[in-house]
Amino acid sequence: xxxxxxxIGAGAGGLAAALLAQSHQVDVTLFESHSQPGGCAGWFDxxxxxxxVGATTLSGIGEGRPFxxxxxxxxxxxxxxxxxxxxxxxxxxxxxxxxxxxLKWLAELERVFPGMSHQKFWNEIEDLSGRAWGFLPHVSGxxxxxxxxxxxxxxxxxxxxxxxSLLTSLETFEKKYQTKNDLYKRWINALCMIxxxxxxxxxxxxxxxxxxxxxxxxxxxxxGMKGLYSSWLSHFESIGGQWRPRERxxxxxxxxxxxxxxxxxxxxxxxxxxxNVTSWSLxxxxxxxxxxxxxxxWGAFTVYAAVKWENLQNETYHLVLPDESEGxxxxxxxxxxxxDTERAPIGCQTVTISQHTNEAxxxxxxxxYLERKNQRMEKIWQHFFKTFGKPSEVKFLSAGTPHTFxxxxxxxxxxxxxxxxxxxxxxxxxxxxxxxNNLAMIGxxxxxxxxxxxxxxxxxxxxxxxxxxxxxxxxxxx
Numbered sequence: 250x251x252x253x254x255x256x257i258g259a260g261a262g263g264l265a266a267a268l269l270a271q272s273h274q275v276d277v278t279l280f281e282s283h284s285q286p287g288g289c290a291g292w293f294d295x296x297x298x299x300x301x302v303g304a305t306t307l308s309g310i311g312e313g314r315p316f317x318x319x320x321x322x323x324x325x326x327x328x329x330x331x332x333x334x335x336x337x338x339x340x341x342x343x344x345x346x347x348x349x350x351x352l353k354w355l356a357e358l359e360r361v362f363p364g365m366s367h368q369k370f371w372n373e374i375e376d377l378s379g380r381a382w383g384f385l386p387h388v389s390g391x392x393x394x395x396x397x398x399x400x401x402x403x404x405x406x407x408x409x410x411x412x413x414s415l416l417t418s419l420e421t422f423e424k425k426y427q428t429k430n431d432l433y434k435r436w437i438n439a440l441c442m443i444x445x446x447x448x449x450x451x452x453x454x455x456x457x458x459x460x461x462x463x464x465x466x467x468x469x470x471x472x473g474m475k476g477l478y479s480s481w482l483s484h485f486e487s488i489g490g491q492w493r494p495r496e497r498x499x500x501x502x503x504x505x506x507x508x509x510x511x512x513x514x515x516x517x518x519x520x521x522x523x524x525n526v527t528s529w530s531l532x533x534x535x536x537x538x539x540x541x542x543x544x545x546x547w548g549a550f551t552v553y554a555a556v557k558w559e560n561l562q563n564e565t566y567h568l569v570l571p572d573e574s575e576g577x578x579x580x581x582x583x584x585x586x587x588x589d590t591e592r593a594p595i596g597c598q599t600v601t602i603s604q605h606t607n608e609a610x611x612x613x614x615x616x617x618y619l620e621r622k623n624q625r626m627e628k629i630w631q632h633f634f635k636t637f638g639k640p641s642e643v644k645f646l647s648a649g650t651p652h653t654f655x656x657x658x659x660x661x662x663x664x665x666x667x668x669x670x671x672x673x674x675x676x677x678x679x680x681x682x683x684x685x686n687n688l689a690m691i692g693x694x695x696x697x698x699x700x701x702x703x704x705x706x707x708x709x710x711x712x713x714x715x716x717x718x719x720x721x722x723x724x725x726x727x
Contacts, residue, residue, distance in 0.1 A: 251276040255510050255519035257498050257534075260288030262691045262704035263525025264481050268323040269712040270523075271490040278519070279490060280512060282497035282659050286482050288525075289549075289658050289665045290701060292475040295645055298555040299475050299592040302649075302657075303665070304583040304603040306335075306566055307468040307477075309702035314382060314466075319705050322712075326480040328471045330586060332565045335467030339636055340436060341572040346564075347464040351375070354465070362433050370426035375465075377414055377458040384408040385697070385706055389714040392681050392696055401714070411455055419449040419457030437461070439570055439579045442605060444700050446547055446669035456670045463702075469565050469583075472591035473599075497659065501535045503686045521687040523711065525704075528680040528694040529661045535688075546664040548611070548651030552602040552629050556640035561587040561598055569636055577632045580604045597644065602629055608651045608662045622650055667693030667700075682711055689715070 252275050256267045259281035271277040285291065290305045307329060310316040320327050334346035345361045348354045351371075358367040387408060390401035414422075423437065438448040445452050445460040452460065470477040486492055496512040501522065503509075510517045524531050567582040585592040585599045593599050611618060626648040651663025658665075668679070679696045682689050691707040693699050698707065 252521060253519045254278070254521045254523065255280065255508065255517060256523045256525065257501075257510070258288065258525035258692070259283075259286035259478075259482075259494075260525050260692065260704065261290055261478075261701050262693075262708050263288075263523065264478065264485065265319055265323075265705045265708035266523045266525065266691060266711060267490055268325050268481060268485050269319070269708060270715075271485060271488055272323040277485075277490045278493060278517065279485065280493045280496045280498055280510070282495070283657060284494050286478040287474055289654055289660060290474060291478065292473055294475075295553075295555070295647075297594050298597070298599050298645055299473055299585075300553045300555075300599050301474045301583060301601050303549065303551065304566070304581040304601045305474060305701060306332075306463075306583070307470060307701055308463045308466045309382075309706070310468055311466060313386075315385065315702050315706040315709055318386070318709060322709075323484070325484045328476065328480065329468040330471060332467040332469050334564065335464030335566065336440075337564050337567045338436060338440075339567060339569040340432060341570065345436075347467075349465055351465075362430060365430070365433070366426040370423065373422075373426075374458045374461055377411075377455065378462040380408075380411060381455055381459055384411060386709070386713070388697070389710045390683065391710075392679055398681070398683065414455035414458070415453045417454045419452045419454045419461075422454040422457070423449060436570060439568060440464075442579070443568070443581060446605075446666050446699065447671055451669070451671040453670065463700075464566075467566065469586055471586065471589065473585060473589070476591055498534060501688070503688070508686075508688065521689075521715075523689045523691060524684075525692045525708075526690070527660055527664070527692065528690060529664075530659065531684070531690050535684075546608075546668055547605045547666055548608045548663045549649070549654065549665050550604045550606040550625060550629075550651075551649040551653075552600075552626055552633075553645070553647050553649070554600040554602075554630070554633075554643060555593060555597060555645035556600060557597045557642040557644060558640050561596070562637065563587055567636075569632070571632055575632065577628055578604050580629060580632075582633070582637075600633075602633060604629070606651065608664065611650050611652055611663075618650075618652075622648055667698040667703075682707065683714075 254270050254275050254277045256263050256279045259279055264286050267277045267279040291302045293300055333349045336347045338345040345357055355367050387404040390398045441449055441452055441460045445456050496514050498512050500511045507518045507520055508522045562584045565584055570579050571577040581603045583601050654663035654665055682695045684690055689711050691711050692704055695707055697703045
């Protein structure tokens with residue numbers, strides 16, 4: 250008899266976990282409160298236009314990396330296009346392109362920031378990042394939640410040489426090679442904010458190396474996030490997975506050696522459950538009063554536009570650092586691929602612009618909220634014109650705040666992007682994926698967390714650990 254597994258939440262991590270299990274003859278039911286998969290890295294349609302909810306990039310697709318390992322295990326489609334340069338950086342008065350070719354990248358750094366020790370610094374960063382990627386398959390069961398998790402200790406010891414880089418800040422690491430340059434430090438901080446959600450004085454060097462190097466291997470999904478998730482969901486259903494959209498899970502109770510999973514529509518019994526939700530949400534779901542995660546996390550302010558250009562934008566991802574005198578915070582931009590008609594008619598492109606924002610800024614009266622939202626959108630939009638040129642026609646324009654994300658994704662207070670990496674909350678204090686009694690938590694508030702590649706790897710970590718259980722092992726042999 251097959252193991253019955255319930256998966257809560259069809260974001261990237263949840264859908265990946267569901268596919269991993271269903272591909273190995275586990276009976277999986279996937280619950281999602283929304284009508285479609287994706288979560289805070291999903292999509293939405295407006296007329297002929299399709300928008301990515303966040304300015305989302307893909308990395309970790311090379312040999313041995315998480316997306317490739319996931320695809321091998323599941324057969325899930327992965328139709329992507331290489332993006333080179335991975336990101337275009339718009340600095341005050343100049344541009345800098347993050348090329349895949351290392352020599353071109355070093356030459357670009359020297360052009361913009363002459364006279365600095367770029368080669369030594371970036372070679373060491375690349376080496377540290379490569380060793381971190383190599384260790385990712387061995388972190389199953391980390392951080393440990395109970396004594397039995399120590400069975401993974403021999404695997405963890407393979408990364409013992411990486412420990413010093415967890416105890417050294419990226420800022421300390423960077424100061425070994427770089428001369429003082431305020432713009433350079435601002436740029437490094439902005440790049441780290443995208444994936445590590447913090448500045449270099451708070452980020453461990455190991456985490457920072459991954460944050461700095463990910464644009465060297467950047468991909469864009471054909472059809473945007475809709476194309477990616479739709480193909481994964483179709484594959485999941487084609488191999489027998491049960492898809493239950495618009496079924497918000499209200500509670501989880503462990504009784505009679507099974508989990509009672511109650512949704513707004515039904516009650517269900519499962520031997521195992523994977524919760525692809527935040528730790529705040531899971532604690533509420535299982536009625537635990539203790540909140541394991543810190544409550545400080547970033548929200549996002551996003552602008553969505555559909556535009557018609559005389560000349561389409563051929564470079565997909567951009568990080569804009571406005572001159573400080575302009576009064577506009579840094580923002581990230583993603584354009585739909587040129588002539589990707591799944592996302593926009595010929596001659597048009599969709600645009601997603603994203604900024605970090607504090608959730609407290611939006612806990613105001615409705616009148617102040619709307620005024621603040623409109624003013625911020627207008628300021629970003631005008632700066633966008635200045636940076637990229639004015640389109641011949643704007644066919645759609647809207648904005649989202651943490652309230653928007655909370656409404657559509659049910660994430661508490663609209664927190665997105667995971668927990669910021671910081672010394673006061675090191676990774677060994679992050680909530681464990683193993684919550685006991687065959688309940689696992691994955692996603693961006695569980696280690697490793699943050700970003701598409703991280704939550705897919707989180708699902709892989711869970712699967713590797715679960716595969717050692719007798720019932721999963723039996724199903725894999727059958």
